[in-house]
Amino acid sequence: MKLTSGQRLICDRVINVFETGTIKGKYGAISIYRDGPNLIRQVTYGRSQTTEYGNLRQLVDMYAKAGGIYSNDLKSYVPLIGNTALVDNEPFKDLLRKAGNEDPIMRATQDRFFDQVYFQPAEKWADANGFTLPLSMLVIYDSFIHSGRILDFLRARFAEMPPSRGGDEKRWISQYADARHKWLSTHSRSDLRASSYRTKDLVREIARGNWGLSNLPVIANGTPVDDQGAGAKVAAPAIPKVAMDEPIPFLGEVESAARSPAADADVAELAVSPSAPITFNPAQDRATTLRTLGASVGVSEAVERLLAYRDRYRPTSNPRYWAVVNFGLHSAKPRLFVFDCVAGVVSSHLCAHGRGSEGPADDGYAEDFSNGDGSNCTSLGIYHCDVTYMGGNGKSLYLDGLEPTNSAARARHIVMHGATYVSPEVIHSTGRIGRSLGCPAIEMGDVEKVIPKLLGGSLLIHWKP
Secondary structure (H helix, E strand, O other), rough: OOOHHHHHHHHHHHHHHOOOOOOOOOOOOEEEEOHHHHHHOEEOOOEEEEOOOOHHHHHHHHHHHHHHOHHHHOOOOOOOOOOOOOOOOOOHHHHHHHHHHHHHHHHHHHHHHHHHHHHHHHHHHHHHHOOOOOOHHHHHHHHHHHHOOHHHHHHOOOOOHEEEEEEEHHHHHHHHHHHHHHHHOOOOOHHHHHHHHHHHHHHHHHOOOOOOOOOOOOOEEEEEEEEOOOOOOOOOOOOOOOOOOOOOOOOOOOOOOOOOEEEEEEOOOOOOOOOOOOOOOOOHHHHHHHHHHHOOOOOOHHHHHHHHHHHHOOOOOOEEEEEEEEEOOOOOOEEEEEEEEOOOEEEEEEEEEEEEHHOOOOOOOOOOOOOOOOOOOOOOOOEEEEEEEEEOOEEEEEEEEEOOOOOOOOHOOOOEEEOOOOOHHHHHHHHHOOEEEEOOOOOOOHHHHHHHOOOOOOOEEOOOO
């Protein structure tokens, strides 16, 4: 199944809201569920909530080997997880909370882990059964996250075959979502009934015909989810509170909606790769193409700013290449998007922010921006991509700041250049890429892929939704 980065982002954000109530997810969240073997209590942890008797051991082992702040402390617990009850082990739970809340390596590890253990198996199942639509993937992914798999006993409740066996995709997904919603909403256990908000939301998106996840926002348990900035909470039907058998400490330990642990899955590294080409009509003009490409990666607002600047100040300019750096994304994710308005493709690349932009959380997100000399900050705004030169970092691209927020770019020597601290290897070892002195530094291997396209007049915007 081929999802655009925007569609994948919507899937992840909806699941994050379903699991921990926030779009970005609570990496340090701990819940206590009565869904272990023989319905015993167990720890459930992380951004998308994995279980003590399911895959928590695998997650903690990955983190221990990644060399995080709390890796040595958690290493001794690895052989115990799933073999010795840790649900009431406060030092263990406290370490998990601290790692998730304080260590970017744990957050990066969770991102890899939940992709490998839940999303990839869901995607593999979808591909094997002939599903192709983004909303289908969200329905399937939610079933893998919440129930560990596509539930066979629910499949037996309707006659439609999957697409690979001649069935209609939309009808199958509709019937599976309906069957799962009826099962959850009428379950004898109150905690499972309480979780039916997720299937109610999925059934609503099916009724809206939102198969491409393009009718935004998607409302997930009352929270608007789109492919750009974070949504704000809106009114939603009340979800029944569930009984608790112990006080709720920081981040909450709640007896809540049960799930079945997902089956073990082999772990493979998540590669950082360019976005796939989208469908392109060569007859359309470049502005229309740019808007289509921008929407595919969730940067429509930034693209409109670029076009508005061009239309006002450079109405005769019509470059083939344009670029957006979305500093709302974590530095471990490709966030420089280069748009080819002739070929109709977008490529994505890692890109550093300035060390002064890190903010007090020091978590891999750019929070503070400045045009001041010596600030070591990234400057937001639109840039003219000028000429190249050979400097200490090899081929580099001069950038001219065109707005009050980045007017000092030349004086500050803000340029695009390659850097060894921008690489998947650095992400693997630290959970993030390194930081620059304010320059949009990229991978050394991407210099010849990016700079020759932008030099000589392309427009670039540093943007945060």
